Amino acid sequence: MSDNEIYDVVQIGYGSVGQTMAALLGRTGHRVAVFERRCSHYLGRESCIDTALYGAVHDSASVPAYFGWEAAGIIRYHDHVEVRLRSARIDERGGVVRGEVARTVRTRYLIGADGAASLVRDHIGAGLLLIEFHDGAHTFECKLAERWRDGRIFLIGDAAHILPPAVERRTTQGVRDAQALAWRLDLALRGFGGSALLDSYESERVPHVRALIDRKANGMGYNSFDVDVIVIGTDPPGLTAAAEIASSGARVRILEQRPLDPASALPEWAGKHGVDIRFGREVVGVDDNGVRVTVTSKDPQGRSYLTTARRYVAQP
Numbered sequence: 667m668s669d670n671e672i673y674d675v676v677q678i679g680y681g682s683v684g685q686t687m688a689a690l691l692g693r694t695g696h697r698v699a700v701f702e703r704r705c706s707h708y709l710g711r712e713s714c715i716d717t718a719l720y721g722a723v724h725d726s727a728s729v730p731a732y733f734g735w736e737a738a739g740i741i742r743y744h745d746h747v748e749v750r751l752r753s754a755r756i757d758e759r760g761g762v763v764r765g766e767v768a769r770t771v772r773t774r775y776l777i778g779a780d781g782a783a784s785l786v787r788d789h790i791g792a793g794l795l796l797i798e799f800h801d802g803a804h805t806f807e808c809k810l811a812e813r814w815r816d817g818r819i820f821l822i823g824d825a826a827h828i829l830p831p832a833v834e835r836r837t838t839q840g841v842r843d844a845q846a847l848a849w850r851l852d853l854a855l856r857g858f859g860g861s862a863l864l865d866s867y868e869s870e871r872v873p874h875v876r877a878l879i880d881r882k883a884n885g886m887g888y889n890s891f892d893v894d895v896i897v898i899g900t901d902p903p904g905l906t907a908a909a910e911i912a913s914s915g916a917r918v919r920i921l922e923q924r925p926l927d928p929a930s931a932l933p934e935w936a937g938k939h940g941v942d943i944r945f946g947r948e949v950v951g952v953d954d955n956g957v958r959v960t961v962t963s964k965d966p967q968g969r970s971y972l973t974t975a976r977r978y979v980a981q982p
């Protein structure tokens with residue numbers, strides 16, 4: 667197929683999850699192309715899943731994988747997406763050496779399977795939400811993309827979620843993303859389902875990954891909520907509330923918008939009762955569904971954090 671024609675699906679990235687997606691799409695018979703900046707399918711960490719998937723993909727003649735091509739830019743039109751590619755290779759130290767050769771492809775749908783530092787995720791402007799588990803000794807950080815779909819563009823695998831090994835085998839969740847998206851795209855390309863069906867990819871997968879994080883946290887001995895109570899702000903009423911709650915044994919996290927001022931000592935009781943204060947966190951959203959409250963906050967670098975609790979106390 668020449669680059670002047672329009673693909674049904676273009677996928678950026680051919681890691682473990684990308685290979686799964688390509689194998690699933692290959693069975694649908696749609697016009698699919700994959701672009702990967704590495705020079706071969708080999709991922710540098712040998713695993714059975716990669717070898718098995720590579721065989722499956724190569725049995726699917728309709729999924730050409732073009733190696734040595736890096737997506738450099740994305741432009742959206744109402745009925746298709748254009749992807750600018752340039753030649754690339756990975757050097758001995760793992761750095762990307764970019765070439766001059768450029769190429770443009772057009773597609774009806776674009777999949778970002780381009781890993782944790784996803785260009786496709788950046789393009790749709792989806793920041794990463796951080797969910798932390800904290801037990802004093804360890805902090806486990808899970809990251810979820812704010813959005814997994816924007817129009818004709820989708821995220822799967824590490825582009826959509828980065829879970830620490832203690833929480834989950836990451837590839838497993840990525841394979842589930844691929845399964846959830848492949849049949850929806852297949853139906854959409856055959857004229858069924860419309861936008862609501864494609865939206866349901868994200869609404870199915872996000873609660874699943876969130877539930878998995880909660881369950882794993884539970885299994886690891888943590889409360890399935892991050893903390894029991896979130897207190898917003900360190901003004902005197904907030905500190906009094908936090909002190910009272912903490913003295914009854916509840917786990918409290920205070921989110922304070924002001925940056926940490928090393929000159930002002932933290933109240934001694936905070937450490938004693940295990941109250942955890944996060945400075946430089948501006949609260950931008952509170953979602954209380956009656957069972958648990960999810961507070962979204964941002965740090966000065968614009969990173970977003972989700973903290974969940976049974977309840978929260980806001981400053982009057």
Ligand SMILES: Cc1cc2nc3c(=O)[nH]c(=O)nc-3n(C[C@H](O)[C@H](O)[C@H](O)COP(=O)(O)OP(=O)(O)OC[C@H]3O[C@@H](n4cnc5c(N)ncnc54)[C@H](O)[C@@H]3O)c2cc1C
Nearest residue numbers: 679681682683684702703736737780781823824835836837
């Ligand atoms: C060292 C290491 C060991 C791991 N071990 C395990 C394990 O034992 N079990 C487990 O479940 N998980 C493991 N993981 C995590 C697991 O590898 C990832 O969760 C999984 O690979 C995610 O797959 P992915 O396809 O989403 O992303 P990736 O595997 O990261 O693949 C993304 C691909 O996209 C390509 N790419 C990125 N940007 C572009 C671009 N602009 N243009 C073209 N191509 C691009 C990259 O070259 C890469 O091949 C490990 C990760 C690492 C780094």
